[in-house]
Amino acid sequence: MSLELRGITKTFGALVANDSIDLRVETGEIHAILGENGAGKSTLMNIVYGLVAPDSGEILVDEVLKKISEPSDALASGIGMVHQHFMLVPVFTVAENIVLGHEKTGFAGRLDLNEARERIKKVSDQFNFNVNPDDLIEGLPVGVQQRVEIIRALIYDAKVLILDEPTAVLTPQETNDLLKIMQELKAQGTSIIFITHKLREVKAVADRITIIRRGKVVGNASPDASQNELASLMVGREVELAPERGAHEIGSDVLVVSDLSILDITGRALVSKVNFSVKAGEVLAIAGVQGNGQSEVARAMVNLEPLVQGSITLDGEEIVGKSVRESLHAGIAFVPESRELDGLIGSMSIAENLMLDLHDLPPYARGVQLFPAIVLSQAERQREEFDIRLQSVSDPISSLSGGNKQKVVLARELSRPVKLLVASQPTRGLDVGSIEFVHKRILEERDSGRAVLLFSTELDEVLALADRIAVMYRGEILSIVPAGVSAQELGLLMAGVVNA
Amino acid sequence: MHKLLSKRPSLRALTLPGLAFLLAMFFGALLIAFSDSTVLKHIGHPLAFLKAAGVAVWQSYLALFEGSVYNPSLATPHDALLSWYPLSETLVTAAPLMLAGLSVALAFRAGLFNIGAQGQFIFGSIAASYVGFHFHLPLGVHLIAAVLAAVVAGALWGGLVGLLKARTGAHEVIVTIMLNYVALYFLMWLLGTTRFLRPGRRDPISPDVLTSARMPLLAGSNYRVNLGIFVALAAATFVWWLLTRSTWGFRFRAVGANSAAAKTAGISVPFVMTSVMAISGALAGLGGAVHVLGSDFSLTSGTAGNFGFDAITVALLGRAKPMGVVFASILFGALRAGGGTMQANTSTPIDIVLVIQALVVLFIAAPSVVKWVFRLKNVKTTGELAAKGWNG
Secondary structure: EEEEEEEEEEEEEEEEEEEEEEEEOOOOOOOOEOOHHHHHHHHHHHHOOOOOOOEEEEEEOOEEEEEEEEHHHHHOOOOEEOOOOOOOOOOHHHHHHHHOOOOOOOOOHHHHHHHHHHHHHHHHHOOOOOOOOOOEEEOOOHHHHHHHHHHHHHHHOOOOEEEEEEOOOOOOHHHHHHHHHHHHHHHEEHEEEEEEEOOHHHHOOOEEEEEEEEEEEEEOOOOOOOOOOOOOHHHHHOOOOOOOOOOOOOOOOEEEEEEEEEEOOOOEEEEEEEEEEEOOOOEEEOOOOOOHHHHHHHHOOOOOOOOOOEEEEEEEEEOOOOOOOHHOOOOOOEOOHHHHHHHOOOOOOOHOOOOOOOOOOOEEEEEEEEHHHHHHHHHHHHHHHHOOOOOOOOEEHOOOOOHHHHHHHHHHHHHOOOOOOEEEOOOOOOHHHHHHHHHHHHHHHHOOOOEEEEOOOOHHHHHHHEEEEEEEEOOOEEEEEEEEOOOHHHHHOOOOOOOO | OOOOOOOOOOOHHHHHHHHHHHHHHHHHHHHHHHOOHHHHHOOOOOOHHHHHHHHHHHHHHHHHHHHHOOHHHOOOOOOOHHHHHHHHHHHHHHHHHHHHHHHHHHHHHHHOOOHHHHHHHHHHHHHHHHHHHOOOOOOOOHHHHHHHHHHHHHHHHHHHHHHHHHHOOOHHHHHHHHHHHHHHHHHHOOOOOOOOOOOOOOOOOOOOHHHHHOOOOOOOOOOOOOOHHHHHHHHHHHHHHHHHEHHHHHHHHHHHHOOOHHHOOOOOOHHHHHHHHHHHHHHHHHHHHHHHHHHHHHHHHHHHOOOHHHHHHHHOOOOOOOHHHHHHHHHHHHHHHHHHHHHHHHHOOOHHHHHHHHHHHHHHHHHHHHHHHHHHOOOOHHHHHHHHHHHH
């Protein structure tokens, strides 16, 4: 089934999200739509799926004009969509989730899942999904939950499948599995629209690539184009994908972590007896698949974890047992894993977010008196240094793009005297341009003699930035390897394979 | 307001509460019309019915106005100004309500739903009244001592909630509801003790507060309006300063908006919860003092009336902003003061006032109704405000 979009335009106030976009997806092709965050990819797909009404434009399915004003219209036309954030009920089984909204009932309203079970099994076997219809969603890994979403689309006869940033939440292994599934689907005649900003994946599976920038189609590319070419088209300027690593000196130990164990509230060890150290002028990356204890180790660096045993010293000074505030002021800059949840206060202004940690110290305050004018002027200064793109520092932080939000977090954390930078997933969900900025800044910190502790699940990021790499698996450090390790080797270590 | 904190013109902030109030008045008018027997007599004749309804509504709302702001028939040949007597009554009711409303609003801003203003108000009343009737102190000192006692009592009663939440995670809504009962029954028990029972009385009422501890009257002995309204306005200014110009308020707002991020930035969330509830309690306690020392003078089991609960409505209507609370409490004070006159002068029961109050809250909590009726777009809503407190 082919899908054609003609002149799709959508504006939100003054923002033109989609500017007369034309797009054609052929039967059985994987069509990648590449663009930075905020380029208008998601808006376009929400229009195709009937979640957003376009201002103008036409949608044709198999050369027939279709009016799609609700998701049910899209499903009826054979268009299915898997959202970035899954729409699943965690306490329901796979089968229950799939029949939701289309339940078949038997005698006296009894829910009849047998037919759904059969169909799920059939689809699962056909594409090697390995999904059991009776598993509870909350017990399934993220990658499998995503397959459930795909099955749901396929069961309702989707011939065009929209995948919105499908790999954002996946581990490297799960990503590879998904790419295989996509090829399998394609081989059996399903068209796939693959929304992403990850160049490697596009090159791996796409048949054709459409690049969107600021709401407009700026070009088409074939998968043979180099990553640098694609990135430049996407961002609109030359981009350095692998940041240059300056010559620098490695000093003495700044951070020493010995026998660190972290327990959850029931006393179970999430992290057990971890040892590592970071020297001045060095980036130590802690790699690992999400959920192997890295998040907890990162949080423990500033005492955000309540139950910690062992020792963490910063220039010889014990950190464990201090308050969060004391840890930060001892010289640790902390970039939390979740910008939205832990890094920023969405309803407060950009300027206020830039001084959360220093709000009761000069120059912002004297005694209990706060000086709003100084908050603004300091924010202007930081905005220039960190190139934060904004209209006004008094705007709420929620008005910024992901990349600019991360710049705010970095600007705030690096405005204190810092010996150690702890950055947890610092580029998660960011676009190429912002990733470039964050990477450069991290290396600048290293080159100026600070210790950097980087937590990342992205192989590319770890390999680009680290001087040494520690791999965490099930709450322990499997091994610490030098930077020269290959991506494949690292991937195996992250999967828990030590001697391959 | 400083542009750091709000870019929204204040006029637009008033749109939703204002329209909600209009809509509530409209439904109130319908109720007045359909509950009036003379109006209903004309139900078969549309024109006559409309006319009668118009007269009934006009008379009721006129009485409401005359009971709350200005009533020319009260003027005497000696004193024309007496026609403003109702306004004095409005302000007398508004002052304690304003303080209790500020209490709820402040806690709201820190993400806490203080249902306990009633209990804190009661403790403030008890402390102020006890100092007021039991001790003999010089003029001025006595009043200050009574007010301070109320502030401390309210702060302790409120701070207890914050401490429980910070230490044990107990939800403040449950705790404050329960503490309201404790406060009420403590008051009733006290009124049975010899220390608090007025000599010669058997019904639960305390001695009158001595004149040295009373709030000075502002407009002479013909009017009840007293220093309390200025105390309340000063408190509103203080809360405004606290929230927008102080490091404490900054912390309160940060914790209220996203406690996880506040914690990550090194702000002590337990300390904020305890201190905000203590200050919130102090404000409600001050409300109790203003009520007892300004207009009631003695404690009864019904001393706190409905102030602590109306305070929630007032805070909601005022969008948890000090300026908003000032306006909302004066409005509610007017409704309360005018309701009595309306009931006396027309056949409209005072309950209509309660219905209007309830509808205002309902429309503010469901802003889409107001937007739909008035065909509004892009007006900021307070929906998230009401929900926030429950997330704990």
